[in-house]
Amino acid sequence: MAHDNIDLSTLTRNELLVFEALKESDSPMKAYDVLDVLKSHGVRAPMTVYRALEGLEEKGIVHKLDALNAFVLCSHDRPHQVQSFLVCSECGMVQEISPELREAPQVEDKILGVVRATGFQMREARLEMKGICQKCTGKQSAHNTAAE
Amino acid sequence: MAHDNIDLSTLTRNELLVFEALKESDSPMKAYDVLDVLKSHGVRAPMTVYRALEGLEEKGIVHKLDALNAFVLCSHDRPHQVQSFLVCSECGMVQEISPELREAPQVEDKILGVVRATGFQMREARLEMKGICQKCTGKQSAHNTAAE
DNA sequence: TTTACTGGATTATGATATAACATTGATATA
DNA sequence: TATATCAATGTTATATCATAATCCAGTAAA
Ligand SMILES: [Zn+2]
Ligand SMILES: [Zn+2]
Ligand SMILES: [Zn+2]
Ligand SMILES: [Zn+2]
Numbered sequence: 001m002a003h004d005n006i007d008l009s010t011l012t013r014n015e016l017l018v019f020e021a022l023k024e025s026d027s028p029m030k031a032y033d034v035l036d037v038l039k040s041h042g043v044r045a046p047m048t049v050y051r052a053l054e055g056l057e058e059k060g061i062v063h064k065l066d067a068l069n070a071f072v073l074c075s076h077d078r079p080h081q082v083q084s085f086l087v088c089s090e091c092g093m094v095q096e097i098s099p100e101l102r103e104a105p106q107v108e109d110k111i112l113g114v115v116r117a118t119g120f121q122m123r124e125a126r127l128e129m130k131g132i133c134q135k136c137t138g139k140q141s142a143h144n145t146a147a148e
Numbered sequence: 149m150a151h152d153n154i155d156l157s158t159l160t161r162n163e164l165l166v167f168e169a170l171k172e173s174d175s176p177m178k179a180y181d182v183l184d185v186l187k188s189h190g191v192r193a194p195m196t197v198y199r200a201l202e203g204l205e206e207k208g209i210v211h212k213l214d215a216l217n218a219f220v221l222c223s224h225d226r227p228h229q230v231q232s233f234l235v236c237s238e239c240g241m242v243q244e245i246s247p248e249l250r251e252a253p254q255v256e257d258k259i260l261g262v263v264r265a266t267g268f269q270m271r272e273a274r275l276e277m278k279g280i281c282q283k284c285t286g287k288q289s290a291h292n293t294a295a296e
Numbered sequence: 297t298t299t300a301c302t303g304g305a306t307t308a309t310g311a312t313a314t315a316a317c318a319t320t321g322a323t324a325t326a
Numbered sequence: 327t328a329t330a331t332c333a334a335t336g337t338t339a340t341a342t343c344a345t346a347a348t349c350c351a352g353t354a355a356a
Pocket of ligand 2: 088089090091092093132133134135136137
């Protein structure tokens with residue numbers, strides 16, 4: 001797991017709390033869901049959570065899924081410019097495309113190439129792909145065996 | 149201009165009003181900015197705007213920029229699965245990467261290839277790239293001629 | 297005319313995010 | 327020690343973004 005590589009000593013107390021909350025969760029969390037978890041640790045205000053999330057994002061430990069207003073731990077070993085996610089509209093599953101997937105770097109390269117050609121200085125990019133995950137596709141074809 | 153190709157007769161009255169508002173604007177608009185414009189046409193409630201925006205999105209005429217909570221007219225000739233935007237953090241400029249840019253389809257192909265390999269049925273994807281646009285880069289290097 | 301449907305209006309409320317300012321505690325240094 | 331400084335945190339209030347729920351108007355079958 002990528003999270004074993006993180007140097008937790010660089011995190012503030014609140015960042016650590018948020019990190020733990022996200023680590024426990026098997027899906028992206030909304031800021032106010034994080035807040036609910038942290039209430040048992042004495043955190044009362046949204047600001048606290050948003051500040052911690054911002055810090056974690058800057059450290060490359062957390063990504064925000066803009067289409068969902070939700071946050072996930074990065075599954076990579078190191079910070080990276082291009083973040084890619086599969087989001088299932090059926091079950092809510094979110095999967096960050098990992099570098100282990102051999103083709104992923106090619107996508108990143110292509111993107112960087114195109115952008116460079118336009119003279120744009122890219123700092124960060126997020127690719128959010130919506131659709132139906134493999135698991136949910138299987139379920140559906142059980143109902144409806146004919147091709148679409 | 150791509151917008152000349154759109155069949156406006158398929159739009160409802162409110163969709164048309166929102167379309168016109170976005171066409172007038174030279175940058176993405178927030179829903180409540182659209183509402184302000186439409187007040188002069190008797191529109192009073194956010195719902196009206198959001199409904200129209202949703203309709204326009206479904207018709208492929210408008211895209212939502214999730215990172216900005218803002219909406220823009222599509223600059224393509226026809227609906228497309230992968231939407232790519234450059235967003236300048238300095239001046240707010242947003243540019244949809246157009247099919248005229250020769251490399252753009254390659255990015256789309258790469259993305260589709262990778263996703264297919266995972267068994268994910270992609271319906272739609274949005275790539276939002278943040279950084280500094282060419283214009284703003286020029287301004288900065290005027291101040292600071294040395295390399296970064 | 298009745299029915300069903302689509303689009304639209306209204307009201308209220310929910311969900312997401314930030315501004316602005318006060319407090320704390322650790323560290324440096326005079 | 328006193329005190330300046332700074333980063334992190336706490337607190338309150340408010341801004342911004344989005345939807346639920348319900349009703350109404352027009353229109354096109356039946
Ligand atoms: Zn990541
Ligand atoms: Zn699924
Ligand atoms: Zn487009
Ligand atoms: Zn710019």
